[in-house]
Amino acid sequence: MHPLITARELAALLDGGRTARLLDVRWRLDRPDGRSEYLEAHLPGAVYVDLDHELASHGRPEDGRHPLPTRDALESAARRWGLRAGDTVVAYDDAGGLAAARAWWLLSRAGVADVRVLDGGLSAWTREGLPLEEGDVVPQSGDIVLHDATEGIADIDDAAAWPGRGVLLDVRAAERYRGQVEPLDPIAGHIPGAVNLPISALLSDGLLRSPDELRAAFEAAGATQNTPVAAYCGSGITAAHAALAGVVAGIDVTVYPGSWSQWSNSPGRPVATGAEPGDLSA
Structure with a gap:
């Protein structure tokens, strides 16, 4: 689908x-x-x-x-x-x-x-000139049965090891990746080995770019169909959008939900700064 x-x-x-x-x-x-x-x-x-x-x-x-x-x-x-x-x-x-x-x-x-x-x-x-309505909608209660979500999810240790076997994408804005600013979390920078692909590069006028354009953006960051790819952001919201773009581009993207908010609050986790991925051995 x-x-x-x-x-x-x-x-x-x-x-x-x-x-x-x-x-x-x-x-x-x-x-x-x-x-x-x-x-x-x-x-x-x-x-x-x-x-x-x-x-x-x-x-x-x-x-x-x-x-x-x-x-x-x-x-x-x-x-x-x-x-x-x-x-x-x-x-x-x-x-x-x-x-x-x-x-x-x-x-x-x-x-x-x-x-x-x-x-x-x-x-x-x-x-498109399509209709809107106001007020609250309270539907009849549903009966959906869900199962545990386990596929396509990375934990903090997976994220640490990921650059050694594939591509770990940091989809935050470039200045946050470089460690120049950090408006929300206690430490600025990025996970060592992560490559920056700002989520804005995958959008055009609020729409996802075409499959070819998305594929080119991923490939420019080293993320291809034949490479294990994972993504993180500030707190796991925007990273899910990267996974959505990956499906459109034909690239499977695992999400690290804890993202930088977890990494930066976990004592002992190394931090890289600057425009390059950083030292994997740090």
Whole structure:
């Protein structure tokens, strides 16, 4: 199943009478709670998803800022959203798919067969002149059964060893990778051996680039179909978007959910700075 759906494709699907569960995953670092914007205007029938509390758990600083939710917690949230077995699920946001990709990544690994991201999100929908509605949507509780998500996930030790056998992508902005700034975590820099591929390089006007363009961007960073590839970001949100782009490009991307927020809060983990990957033996 292709992980993206365009606004026109989604509108045609809904007009054709097919049921789709729409998830509004509006979240940004500077505005983590998008509920007020959701209540003002959202796709008809869309349910608000609280990324911080439904697509993540919370623990100690050394767990990172957005640890994965347990299976039970994710299943409970998915049932609140009205999900049932066999549903087509479409997640969207207003930030180029960066938050919606987290929902796609988690649900697809937990056993939801048909889950997609609306390419371009809310902006793409409104550009097509398609309708919005206001207020809250409270669907009938679903009965979806999820399984533990285990595939395509790296832990902190996997991330440390990954550059020795493949390519570890740091998809944060270049200045954070280089260690010039760090607005959120206690230490600036990157995991030794990681290669920088800013997530912005995979987007154009809020849309994912074409498969050929995505493939070229990955390959420029050394990530190919024949190379083990993993990605991390600040706290595991944007890295899921890199995995989404990887599917479109035909490249399997494992995600390190703890990302820099976990690494930088774990005593004894080495840190590299500057524009180069850094010393693997550090």
